[in-house]
Amino acid sequence: xxxxxxxxxxxxxxxxxxxxxxxxxxxxxxxxxxxxxxxxxxxxxxxxxxxxxxxxxxxxxxxxxxxxxxxxxxxxxxxxxxxxxxxxxxxxxxxxxxxxxxxxxxxxxxxxxxxxxxxxxxxxxxxxxxxxxxxxxxxxxxxxxxxxxxxxxxxxxxxxxxxxxxxxxxxxxxxxxxxxxxxxxxxxxxxxxxxxxxxxxxxxxxx
Amino acid sequence: xxxxxxxxxxxxxxxxxxxxxxxxxxxxxxxxxxxxxxxxxxxxxxxxxxxxxxxxxxxxxxxxxxxxxxxxxxxxxxxxxxxxxxxxxxxxxxxxxxxxxxxxxxxxxxxxxxxxxxxxxxxxxxxxxxxxxxxxxxxxxxxxxxxxxxxxxxxxxxxxxxxxxxxxxxxxxxxxxxxxxxxxxxxxxxxxxxxxxxxxxxxxxxxxxxxxxxxxxxxxxxxxxxxxxxxxxxxxxxxxxxxxxxxxxxxxxxxxxxxxxxxxxxxxxxxxxxxxxxxxxxxxxxxxxxxxxxxxxxxxxxxxxxxxxxxxxxxxxxxxxxxxxxxxxxxxxxxxxxxxxxxxxxxxxxxxxxxxxxxxxxxxxxxxxxxxxxxxxxxxxxxxxxxxxxxxxxxxxxxxxxxxxxxxxxxxxxxxxxxxxxxxxxxxxxxxxxxxxxxxxxxxxxxxxxxxxxxxxxxxxxxxxxxxxxxxxxxxxxxxxxxxxxxxxxxxxxxxxxxxxxxxxxxxxxxxxxxxxxxxxxxxxxxxxxxxxxxxxxxxxxxxxxxxxxxx
Numbered sequence: 001x002x003x004x005x006x007x008x009x010x011x012x013x014x015x016x017x018x019x020x021x022x023x024x025x026x027x028x029x030x031x032x033x034x035x036x037x038x039x040x041x042x043x044x045x046x047x048x049x050x051x052x053x054x055x056x057x058x059x060x061x062x063x064x065x066x067x068x069x070x071x072x073x074x075x076x077x078x079x080x081x082x083x084x085x086x087x088x089x090x091x092x093x094x095x096x097x098x099x100x101x102x103x104x105x106x107x108x109x110x111x112x113x114x115x116x117x118x119x120x121x122x123x124x125x126x127x128x129x130x131x132x133x134x135x136x137x138x139x140x141x142x143x144x145x146x147x148x149x150x151x152x153x154x155x156x157x158x159x160x161x162x163x164x165x166x167x168x169x170x171x172x173x174x175x176x177x178x179x180x181x182x183x184x185x186x187x188x189x190x191x192x193x194x195x196x197x198x199x200x201x202x203x204x205x206x207x
Numbered sequence: 208x209x210x211x212x213x214x215x216x217x218x219x220x221x222x223x224x225x226x227x228x229x230x231x232x233x234x235x236x237x238x239x240x241x242x243x244x245x246x247x248x249x250x251x252x253x254x255x256x257x258x259x260x261x262x263x264x265x266x267x268x269x270x271x272x273x274x275x276x277x278x279x280x281x282x283x284x285x286x287x288x289x290x291x292x293x294x295x296x297x298x299x300x301x302x303x304x305x306x307x308x309x310x311x312x313x314x315x316x317x318x319x320x321x322x323x324x325x326x327x328x329x330x331x332x333x334x335x336x337x338x339x340x341x342x343x344x345x346x347x348x349x350x351x352x353x354x355x356x357x358x359x360x361x362x363x364x365x366x367x368x369x370x371x372x373x374x375x376x377x378x379x380x381x382x383x384x385x386x387x388x389x390x391x392x393x394x395x396x397x398x399x400x401x402x403x404x405x406x407x408x409x410x411x412x413x414x415x416x417x418x419x420x421x422x423x424x425x426x427x428x429x430x431x432x433x434x435x436x437x438x439x440x441x442x443x444x445x446x447x448x449x450x451x452x453x454x455x456x457x458x459x460x461x462x463x464x465x466x467x468x469x470x471x472x473x474x475x476x477x478x479x480x481x482x483x484x485x486x487x488x489x490x491x492x493x494x495x496x497x498x499x500x501x502x503x504x505x506x507x508x509x510x511x512x513x514x515x516x517x518x519x520x521x522x523x524x525x526x527x528x529x530x531x532x533x534x535x536x537x538x539x540x541x542x543x544x545x546x547x548x549x550x551x552x553x554x555x556x557x558x559x560x561x562x563x564x565x566x567x568x569x570x571x572x573x574x575x576x577x578x579x580x581x582x583x584x585x586x587x588x589x590x591x592x593x594x595x596x597x598x599x600x601x602x603x604x605x606x607x608x609x610x611x612x613x614x615x616x617x618x619x620x621x622x623x624x625x626x627x628x629x630x631x632x633x634x635x636x637x638x639x640x641x642x643x644x645x646x647x648x649x650x651x652x653x654x655x656x657x658x659x660x661x662x663x664x665x666x667x668x669x670x671x672x673x674x675x676x677x678x679x680x681x682x683x684x685x686x687x688x689x690x691x692x693x694x695x696x697x698x699x700x701x702x703x704x705x706x707x708x709x710x711x712x713x714x715x716x717x718x719x720x721x722x723x724x725x726x727x728x729x730x731x732x733x734x735x736x737x738x739x740x741x742x743x744x745x746x747x748x749x750x751x752x753x754x755x756x757x758x759x
Contacts, residue, residue, distance in 0.1 A: 036534060043507070075545030089415040092369040095435070099476045100367050112481070116508040120532075123509060130389075159415050160328065164304045166365050 016017050030128045034204045037124040042197045044117040048191040051110045055188060059181035066168050066189050068196060069161040080204055084129055087197045091122040093166045094190050097173075105183045128204075165193075233472040239312045239322035240268070246328055248421065249336040249357040252296050254286060256311060259319075267314045270294070275306040275326060288314070288388050303329040333362050335411045335420025338372065342428040345524045346401040349428060350698075352477070353392045353409055356423075368475045370411045379404040379427060391474040397527055401433040436523035439496070439514040441462065444531050447499075453490065455514050455526065461514045466490035466498060471509035471530060484513070503532050541629035542576060542615050550605040550637040553580070557596040557613065574615045583608040583633055605639035 095118040098111060167185055176182035216708040222499040238259035246253040254270065257649060271280035285296035301307065309324040336356040353372050355363060363370075373388040376396065380403070387396065399405065406427040411420040439455040446452070453466060467484040476482070490498035509532045516523040547554040557576055580600055581588045603609060610633040615626045 039534070085415050089369075092415075093365055095472070095475065096365060096368045099479065113506075114507075115476075116470060117471050119475060120509055123471075160304060160331065163330065163365060163416075167302065167304050170365060 005100060013114060014188060030131045030204075033124045033128045033131075034201065037121065037128075037204070038198070038201045040117055040120045040124065041201060043192065044114065044121060045191060045194055045198065047110070047114050047117055048194065051114065051187060053147050055184055057179065059077040059184050062089075062176065062181050062186055064172065066165060066172070068189075069165055070196070081129070081132060083197075083200050084125055084204065085130075086155060086159060086162055087200070088122060088129065089162055090193060090197055091118050094118050094194065095122060097166075097169065097186065097190065105178075105180055124130065237266070237313045237315060237317060237319035239319040241322060243309065243311055243322070243324045245309070245324065245327065245332060247333040247362070249333070250297050250360050250362050251336075252329070253293065254295075254309070254311075255293050258292060259313065265315060266290075268292075268294075268311055269314060271310050271321070272307045273310075274301075275308065280310065283309070301329060303333070303360075329414075330362065333358050333418075335363070335370070335413065335418055336411055337421050337423040338370075338411045340407075340423050340426050342407075342426055344428050344430050346431045346434045346750070347399050348395050348397045348524065349399060349405060349430065350406075351390075351394045351396065351407075351409070353394070353411075355411065366413055369413060369415075371414060372409050372411050374407050374409040375422075376405055379406050391477075393474055393477045395528070399430055401430050404429045433759055434524055435521050436462075436516050436518065438515055438523045438526040439527060442512065442514055442526060442529045444512070444529070449502050450499045451502060451504075452497060452499050453512065453514075457516055457636075459516075459518075461494075462518055463492045463494055464490070464496070464498070464514055464516050465492060466512060466514050467525075468513075469511045469528075469670075471511050474511075501534075507531075507533050535581040541626045542613050543629065544613055544632070546611060546632060546634045548634045548636050549641050550643070551601070551603050553600040553603065553609065553611065553634065553636070555598040555600060555611065555613075557598065574617060576613055576615055578607050578611060578613045579628075580611045583610055603636050605636050608635045646688050 095115060098106075098114050098118065169189060173182050173186060240256040240259050241256060243256040246255070256268070258266065267290055268286075269288055270283040270286040272283045273280045286294040296520070306326045306328050308326040310321040311324065312321045313319040338356050339354045341352040341354075343352075351374070355367070355370060357363070372390050372392065372394075373386065374390070375384050375386050377384045378400075387394075404427055406425050408422045408423045408425045412418060437458060437526060439457050442453065442455040444451055444453055455464075457464075468485045469484050470481065470485055473479055487498070487500055487504065489500035489504075497502045507529060511528045512531055513525045513528045515525050542557045544555050544557045547556070555578065575592060575594050576596070576598070578591045578593065578598055578600070579588050580591075584605075591598060600609075600611070610631045612628045612631040614628045
């Protein structure tokens with residue numbers, strides 16, 4: 001964790017270098033989308049906090065470790081596209097959890113707010129990924145990756161780890177029969193996960 | 208020798224025994240299949256293999272499976288004693304994200320050895336099966352309802368709402384295909400011809416997992432007869448003051464319109480009970496091709512809007528749905544700024560616009576600012592466009608009043624939004640540099656001259672005092688000598704006055720100008736002399752007598 005500020009700094013320098021070497025067209029759209037993404041993500045974090053007055057103390061007993069995959073932190077220069085894809089996946093999974101299971105625990109207006117917010121998040125990420133695909137940014141990023149020495153190269157991140165994580169959450173809800181405590185624990189966990197990805201949105205800014 | 212022979216025979220026996228045994232069994236050695244293919248579609252696992260030996264008949268095959276990390280092999284139900292070379296089984300109670308291993312063996316009277324299939328993660332191998340499609344026809348559009356092929360699938364338990372779909376559509380007559388990608392489970396295809404049969408097939412995709420599914424079977428539907436009233440077109444949303452303005456085009460006049468909205472996220476989740484198009488009250492039965500409604504109708508989010516026309520008897524079909532993001536279309540407030548005036552320029556500091564009520568204002572929106580300034584007296588305006596919030600307006604005349612107003616623009620070409628101009632703020636520039644210098648010099652001179660001025664004033668005052676208000680007392684230095692003179696003569700007179708002899712009866716007053724010292728010497732001498740005078744020296748007495756006589 002202590003290497004993160006260094007990592008983010010290195011990423012910023014790498015982006016500046018990329019801007020010099022790669023004569024690509026500026027995509028104002030993606031930059032603007034990123035502004036909205038950060039804003040919406042932060043709002044969602046606040047919604048997740050305000051959905052419940054406080055975490056009930058009696059639910060602490062049932063808390064389990066879901067083991068959020070923190071693979072991005074291990075690499076000095078994670079690929080932006082990988083992070084965006086993972087964030088998109090996470091947004092959809094969280095949307096799924098708060099939409100599909102019929103339950104009476106949350107107030108409807110809170111549910112609506114979080115569903116709106118997560119859908120917005122996913123939309124912005126999807127649009128940006130489409131933009132990147134059209135501009136061949138992922139090809140450029142892959143070429144950049146090849147130029148680096150092998151130990152700095154980031155292997156293709158499969159979304160499998162993230163899915164296993166959400167599978168654990170889903171299983172937990174099913175096992176506990178969607179009890180109130182189970183929902184509280186899941187809410188806190190998803191908030192943790194969202195915050196983890198929120199911190200990476202600072203990397204998406206392109207010069 | 209005997210031992211060697213014995214050893215040799217046992218060796219031979221051991222080598223021959225299995226062959227003999229198998230010969231006794233009456234068949235060749237069974238080999239397990241060497242290649243097994245695993246296909247997974249939704250929750251169905253399909254295993255296919257080749258027989259290792261075609262000539263041998265009545266062979267059955269069985270499968271076991273093992274979860275990674277476990278030691279035991281479990282019998283795979285549904286794939287035991289299979290005579291053909293294919294078997295199906297469902298997900299069982301597997302965790303589809305965990306790796307599993309399969310093994311197969313052939314059986315007849317005896318069993319072959321196990322052949323282990325390479326381990327795999329079911330989710331990775333899984334393909335998305337054909338989705339279910341339901342169609343509704345309008346005159347120039349088709350509404351498509353898509354749902355996953357397998358309900359409550361174990362494989363796609365986490366992906367119920369994450370599927371995106373793509374389809375291929377063609378006219379039955381022409382066969383020219385059109386592809387539509389990345390659509391949700393409720394979609395409408397527009398701009399079709401009426402009374403035409405269209406056919407389409409749909410496949411699902413999970414883009415983040417690089418999965419593209421299998422096409423559904425082809426579905427065909429015929430569009431209806433052309434409706435009397437066409438749907439409204441070219442719907443646009445803009446912002447004015449605190450309202451949203453919705454405008455559209457319509458070919459006929461004298462129509463009434465109504466507008467409906469829906470949360471965009473419900474497109475991902477059409478099964479939700481909230482999936483209902485709702486009316487906008489301010490836009491019900493409007494007679495113009497526009498309607499205005501306050502911003503607080505919509506909380507922050509993405510919405511879909513649609514418009515319908517009616518002439519009293521008939522209604523048109525719904526227009527195309529437009530997507531409307533309240534944040535991206537938010538009202539841009541004019542910027543607030545401070546001016547710091549110098550003699551030849553203004554420094555303008557632009558700050559965040561003031562929020563009022565529930566107007567959504569984006570703080571970190573990338574903006575550029577247009578600043579217009581003019582001399583208060585003239586009307587000639589000059590413009591500066593800056594990205595920074597710290598702007599310098601140069602080349603101004605000193606001691607002149609200039610007025611400034613500003614507005615913000617979004618940087619994105621696609622959005623192209625501007626705020627209105629802020630109120631004009633007028634400020635006077637400071638005095639110029641040359642007059643400033645004179646001012647400074649003047650102050651310095653004044654400070655420097657001050658002590659001199661004070662001194663000169665003091666002298667002047669003294670002069671005045673002396674001339675107009677003189678003092679009456681004589682000065683002490685002039686008085687002293689006169690005083691002494693007067694006092695000393697009176698004393699001498701008293702001391703000199705004495706009678707030595709009766710020669711002269713007249714007492715002479717001697718006046719001397721001598722100092723006090725001489726006077727004292729003289730008086731002491733004469734007193735002594737008077738004692739010795741009569742008897743002794745004649746000279747001495749003579750002198751005193753002579754003296755006395757001189758004086759007389």
